[in-house]
Amino acid sequence: MTPDAHLTPVIQLRGLTKVYGHGAAAFTALRGIDLTIHRGEFVAIMGPSGSGKSTLMNLLGCLDSPTGGHYDYTGIAVEKLSLNQRSLLRRHAMGFIFQGYNLLPRTSALENVELPLLYRGVSRRDRRELAAQALDSVGLATKLKNTPAEMSGGQQQRVAIARAVVTNPSTLFADEPTGNLDSITTREVMELLTQLNHERGITILLVTHEDDVAAYSHRTIRVKDGLIDSDRLHTPSAA
Amino acid sequence: MILNAFLLALREIRRNRTRTLLTALGIIIGVSAVVSLVTLGGAAKEAVRGQISSLGSNLLIIRPGNGVGPRVSTAGVPLFTAQDVTIIGEQIYGIAGVAPVRSTSFNTIYRQHARRTAVTGTTDNYFAINNWQLAQGRLFDAADLRTGAAVCVLGDTVRRELFGDADPLGAKIRIGKTPCTVIGLLASKGQAGLGDQDDTIVVPMTTLQRRLVGQQSINDISQIAVSLREGSDPQATSADITRLLRERRNLQPNQENDFSVFDTRQIADTLGSSIAIMTALLSAVAAISLIVGGIGIMNIMLVAVTERTREIGIRLSIGATAQEVLLQFLVEAVTLSCVGGLIGLVLAFGATYGLAALTHLSFVFDPQINLIAFGFSAAIGVIFGFAPARRAARLDPVDALRHE
Numbered sequence: 001m002t003p004d005a006h007l008t009p010v011i012q013l014r015g016l017t018k019v020y021g022h023g024a025a026a027f028t029a030l031r032g033i034d035l036t037i038h039r040g041e042f043v044a045i046m047g048p049s050g051s052g053k054s055t056l057m058n059l060l061g062c063l064d065s066p067t068g069g070h071y072d073y074t075g076i077a078v079e080k081l082s083l084n085q086r087s088l089l090r091r092h093a094m095g096f097i098f099q100g101y102n103l104l105p106r107t108s109a110l111e112n113v114e115l116p117l118l119y120r121g122v123s124r125r126d127r128r129e130l131a132a133q134a135l136d137s138v139g140l141a142t143k144l145k146n147t148p149a150e151m152s153g154g155q156q157q158r159v160a161i162a163r164a165v166v167t168n169p170s171t172l173f174a175d176e177p178t179g180n181l182d183s184i185t186t187r188e189v190m191e192l193l194t195q196l197n198h199e200r201g202i203t204i205l206l207v208t209h210e211d212d213v214a215a216y217s218h219r220t221i222r223v224k225d226g227l228i229d230s231d232r233l234h235t236p237s238a239a
Numbered sequence: 240m241i242l243n244a245f246l247l248a249l250r251e252i253r254r255n256r257t258r259t260l261l262t263a264l265g266i267i268i269g270v271s272a273v274v275s276l277v278t279l280g281g282a283a284k285e286a287v288r289g290q291i292s293s294l295g296s297n298l299l300i301i302r303p304g305n306g307v308g309p310r311v312s313t314a315g316v317p318l319f320t321a322q323d324v325t326i327i328g329e330q331i332y333g334i335a336g337v338a339p340v341r342s343t344s345f346n347t348i349y350r351q352h353a354r355r356t357a358v359t360g361t362t363d364n365y366f367a368i369n370n371w372q373l374a375q376g377r378l379f380d381a382a383d384l385r386t387g388a389a390v391c392v393l394g395d396t397v398r399r400e401l402f403g404d405a406d407p408l409g410a411k412i413r414i415g416k417t418p419c420t421v422i423g424l425l426a427s428k429g430q431a432g433l434g435d436q437d438d439t440i441v442v443p444m445t446t447l448q449r450r451l452v453g454q455q456s457i458n459d460i461s462q463i464a465v466s467l468r469e470g471s472d473p474q475a476t477s478a479d480i481t482r483l484l485r486e487r488r489n490l491q492p493n494q495e496n497d498f499s500v501f502d503t504r505q506i507a508d509t510l511g512s513s514i515a516i517m518t519a520l521l522s523a524v525a526a527i528s529l530i531v532g533g534i535g536i537m538n539i540m541l542v543a544v545t546e547r548t549r550e551i552g553i554r555l556s557i558g559a560t561a562q563e564v565l566l567q568f569l570v571e572a573v574t575l576s577c578v579g580g581l582i583g584l585v586l587a588f589g590a591t592y593g594l595a596a597l598t599h600l601s602f603v604f605d606p607q608i609n610l611i612a613f614g615f616s617a618a619i620g621v622i623f624g625f626a627p628a629r630r631a632a633r634l635d636p637v638d639a640l641r642h643e
Binding site: 058061063064065083084087088090091092094095096098102103104105106107111115116118119120121163164167 | 243246247250254255546549550552553554555556557558559560561562563633635636637638640
């Protein structure tokens with residue numbers, strides 16, 4: 001699936017800015033980002049720490065509010081949405097994977113994966129079934145009852161992936177998903193993401209600072225000092 | 240959405256056993272401490288009040304010496320005579336009965352049981368004047384008094400200590416060296432407040448004088464008990480008695496009284512004001528316990544904030560709205576607080592009921608303090624369980640997730 005074949009824009013940014021703090025202590029993390037991402041793309045966002053790549057990711061995922069500029073998500077003007085409306089947008093269209101997994105502690109893998117379905121109002125029976133399927137698809141069919149503390153980092157991240165895609169989101173946001181993993185589990189996780197992108201056509205935005213992780217994507221955007229430094233398409237080399 | 244909130248809240252409560260336990264424990268301790276203290280205090284108050292009413296409310300007690308309490312020196316002060324008693328009975332207006340009282344401490348023995356107890360010599364009027372009820376047998380009468388019969392009437396404590404479950408009526412006990420037949424048993428007046436009133440043996444005055452003490456002087460009545468007729472004025476009566484006794488004791492106008500007339504109503508009033516102090520003290524203790532319990536609850540709730548803020552961030556990031564998260568936390572806080580509060584009330588009920596039984600106090604259920612303690616603790620639990628959630632749910636998810 002190459003981006004050229006599908007030119008439906010999912011994300012369109014124009015002059016997006018983010019300033020932290022006020023007055024003299026203010027820090028400009030993003031200075032005006034223009035960016036278009038199309039359906040089905042697998043995009044890696046790279047850059048040195050402090051470059052603003054995580055800020056960009058959080059804004060795209062509606063986890064944070066932009067200071068200025070325009071953010072269009074499939075025709076919705078995100079910057080005009082309330083906190084609640086953004087929650088609903090995340091609920092219905094987005095999935096998230098974090099570096100620190102962010103699973104609920106003392107909660108079984110199955111219940112963690114069920115959670116987004118619960119907020120969507122899916123019935124108990126369907127929740128169980130969909131969550132079990134999602135865990136099966138990430139290779140954790142035998143770990144349904146395990147809590148995060150009973151699983152390795154790679155397994156936890158796969159639970160997080162199952163939780164992110166169980167609702168069939170159109171976009172998946174992954175913030176340094178392999179940052180805490182060794183090279184073997186990194187490969188497993190990245191292959192899983194590639195598979196989701198290929199087989200289910202999920203648009204993936206991935207923040208990383210590792211070149212070999214970014215190599216799984218079709219497109220690499222480099223951010224530097226709050227601006228896009230480079231943006232190039234390439235053939236995924238590792239998949 | 241409400242159903243979901245309940246489901247999620249109950250799941251969290253079940254899952255985080257330590258946090259649940261600690262939170263509930265704060266509330267349980269807060270509620271049960273306050274309720275137990277105040278309930279026991281109330282029971283003690285009731286007991287004192289009961290003791291006062293069991294004294295017989297319109298009773299005057301005349302003692303030699305001037306002043307109140309056991310430290311008053313009576314050395315060199317003459318006691319009263321049998322004639323004093325007779326004349327008070329004949330000349331004072333408005334009295335229902337008068338009895339001489341002489342108390343001495345004796346070792347009393349029945350078989351292998353012994354007890355040192357106050358033995359009171361008096362007349363048959365004494366029982367009515369002091370509100371003693373007969374439980375079994377008979378009281379001594381004028382004939383016993385006249386002859387100085389070796390008979391005695393036992394208070395409930397003495398009966399229990401000397402006889403246990405055996406039947407004392409007709410048995411012979413030894414008071415000092417003298418055998419005495421038990422002819423009657425007094426109904427218990429209960430204890431606490433004024434000490435154990437049931438720890439007593441009552442014998443005819445003549446028996447005490449002739450058989451037990453072995454001397455019969457005329458100046459040997461240590462106390463005179465006078466009961467007033469319904470509606471008569473205790474102050475006027477005690478003034479009359481004072482005048483009469485001053486005359487009989489040949490006191491000059493410039494001499495102070497060498498005896499005192501106590502009005503038990505006055506003693507009751509004094510005790511009443513002690514009760515008021517006790518009540519105030521209890522309220523203060525209750526308030527402090529509530530505050531301490533409340534701070535305990537706050538602590539546990541605040542300690543959980545970091546973890547819970549992250550949890551809120553996670554929930555928001557996977558699509559929960561702020562209202563959904565808040566509702567869940569509210570349900571959690573209310574459930575924990577109410578369940579904790581109810582357990583506290585039950586514990587307090589059990590503890591106070593048991594302690595009241597152990598200490599022979601009567602159990603008094605005070606709905607007001609139960610409500611106040613429950614309401615206060617539950618409110619703190621809800622406020623401090625919910626307020627951090629409210630703050631966190633207003634954040635952008637990324638800020639909640641970042642919370643360390």
